[in-house]
Amino acid sequence: MAELEAVIGLEIHVQLATKTKMFCGCELSFGDEPNVHTCPVCLAHPGVLPVANEQAIRYALLIAAALECEVAPRSIFHRKNYFYPDSPKAYQISQYDIPIAGAGRLGDVRIHRAHLEEDAAKMVHVGESGRIHGSGASLVDFNRGGTPLVEIVTEPDLRGPAEAAAWARLLRETVRQLGVSDVNMEEGSLRVDANVSVRPAGSEELGTKTELKNMNSFRFLERGIEAELARQRELVEAGGTVVQETLHFHPEDGTLHPLRSKEEAHDYRYFPEPDLVPIVPTEEMLREAREALPELPAQRSARYQEMGLPEDVAVLLAADPDTAGYFEQAADEAAGVEARVVANWVTGELAAALRQDGGEATASESKVEPAALASLVAMVQEKKISHGSGKTVLSTLVAEGGDPAAIVEREGLAQMSADNGELEAIVVAAVEANPEAAEQVRAGNQKAIGAIVGAVMKETKGRADGGEVNRLIREKLGI
């Protein structure tokens, strides 16, 4: 039997961070007292009517633009009918056969569609497990009911659990940078479901898929897909067939369990929502969405790699617009220094120094001006100060800001040059003070040189360049 290939598509629900709900004027909230953000409309009193949230439509258009989707000139809402206490109207208003956004792409993954809908209310099952089984009663919190959602559906273009999780991260960063959602998986403002199937490698046909739900972190997403792929492979290799079903991920032990079939057997009786008019975006709305589009992580990462940054650093920076902006300013100021080196300082030394300082300030919020970092990096590059001294200066900059050149001058950190004999004298003294180490080095034990280097560094208080010190010691030892 040919090797089985994984075929994965994702369905992502993004809660939009609008001021109010999708179809009424209630404020959005997270963590407030239950049922305080409700009104006759979102409680589905008799006679109420929905009115579509214009901001939600604009946010959806922004997402459509970021995902390079085709925008429908006229999209409509449908009713998805089902009885459940989390749905007070007993139908969800969603887009069905004409979504606001069609075919698009993010990175290597094609987008099938993106559509607007409303979130259900939150069910709280009273009891120890917090789950419906074995619970004595269920409570409904309608605060969340009616929150605007954009559901993004990909084509089945992903081929592995890690790839799926990495792409989901890219999508999260992309949506985050649009400023349209909190995209917090733990809080549920970003929910990722996966459609998973296997097929013989090289086959064009799709196997029967299962739908994986309730993976509320990227790690769980990866683990859930891994577990399901393993199950499907084992099943198929043993001659079995995959049954289409929805599986619930249990984060406690990483297992997947089918939802009760009763909840599955739905005929949603979709029909066009007669209470709403079609969404017909104007040219101006479309233009606004395009113009409001920031440079997105995928494009930014590509540009950084063209600037010579290694891929991992480029991706890291692109995912963090604040630090990326800081890096770009510093790189502009650092004449004659490669962008790659500046990026390493921003993501490495500066990030570490900020963490050590308490980690509260981002790069651009810190006291380290981009120009100051640029001149510090230049001094290290030009060997005016040692790398170690550079880190010392950076700590001072993080603590009190200022001009690195002045700090170097004040602290006497200027690098000792081999030319004036001062460093050479210290090296000679250090070799003499460590005869055993000197003997071992001469005998071929390269590691032993560390003791002598350490003595020199201690004497020079780190102002000497490590490479230069090494060279001088070897010279003195005649090797």
Added chain:
Amino acid sequence: MTEMLDLTVVQAHEAMAAGELSAAEYAGAWAEAAAGDELNAYLWRPEDGATGVESPSIAPVAVKDIFCTEGVPTTAGSRILEGYRPPYTATAVRKLIEAGAPILGKLNMDEFAMGSSNENSAYGPVLNPWDRGRVPGGSSGGSAAAVAGGLAPWAIGTDTGGSIRQPASLCGIVGLKPTYGAISRYGMIAFASSLDQCGPLTRDVADAALLLSILQGRDPCDSTSVGLPEAPRLPEGEDLKGLRFAVPAELARDAIEPGVREVFEATLATIERLGGEIAEAPLPHAEHGISAYYVIAPAEASSNLARYDGVRYGMRAESSGDVIEMYEATRAAGFGPEVKRRIMLGTYALSSGYYDAYYGQAQKVRTKIAGDFTAAFEDFDFVVTPTSPSVAFGLGEKTGDPLAMYLNDFFTVPMSLAGIPAISIPAGLAEPAGGGPRLPVGFQLAAPAFGEQKLLDAAHALEQAIGFEAHPSGAPYVPMDGIKRTGNGEAGDG
């Protein structure tokens, strides 16, 4: 006092403007009249006579119980909303209150506006003031009976497939279904959202124009509302010169009671006498209106009525099982048989595998019917028909035959499907098919969308020429105790 109540609302307002009548006194007299309701027209009246405004500035109004009124019981004629007091007020009612109209009370109706006889109310049928052994029509039967029976100066109702025009016709008053979107639906309990429209039931066309001018307008709470291009003014004109009236070529004359047909033909003659031109026009798809309507309306209703589950408001039937069983018990006990019938019809029509054959097909027919009207209005100003194929029929006469009941809407449904305005005016009296005292016959005029002003002007001219002045005062009295009430669970309604 009696004289005061004989005035139309426009006349009463004129008297108020002239300082001859006090609005408060007028409202008080109507509250007193409403208190004498023997027709089961009112489901609720305020204890102090009228509510909503501190000092009335215009005539009080009676409201079909399908409009939500804050803190005031609102049942839509259903057991399932027994005890429900909405936390908000419908836009149409709010506009009336803001205009200074006290609310006289809430009017009886067929449950969730499903019915043509008012016998589907969970709170007992309304009696026709002309003959208390007969139905007032439906679903706005309480509204029509109240205005015709001298229990309200004017009223608002709703029309989904004829629910304003047909009871207006059977009670001998004016009923107007405006263009879909003319009046906000916000707070109007939904039956079939794409068809439901609020409208006036009044003594004459001028009152209908006045009430429409208060009610109409775009409402930010109703995305489908657009209002009228111009607020209607009181109708003018004495003749119909230069106006062309189309009689549908397919008009099923055989299905019309002879007495109704006679009044209809006489009215056509009056139109000609006023200078109007009459000709037949093809409306080839209109005869399929009922079939399309009885798919679309139940389909939307099955979804609209799904919210009545006993969880958040209204009635709840206790059950020992899980939440789904509680839903089932509540809905089984709370809905009447006609509502259940339509929920089942609609659920079936929307089911996967049947959608295209039923709902999809019905929507295509709807588009064809709208196209027929568009074509007719290229050559004609109005399309005219009898409002109802018969005069008021007897209580219980059609409850065993839902299809016969549905045919009451034969002439009114096509306009609803097309979303165009249509008015029913009393055109004369006719003997019922089975004999007996003569009863009112309505004449329906339909105009292109947003053509309300022209429609009102023409209806007014025709009304003046017809000079319908009959009142139901001489109707035989049937004591309330003698009327069989169809409550929930009882079989045989329509």
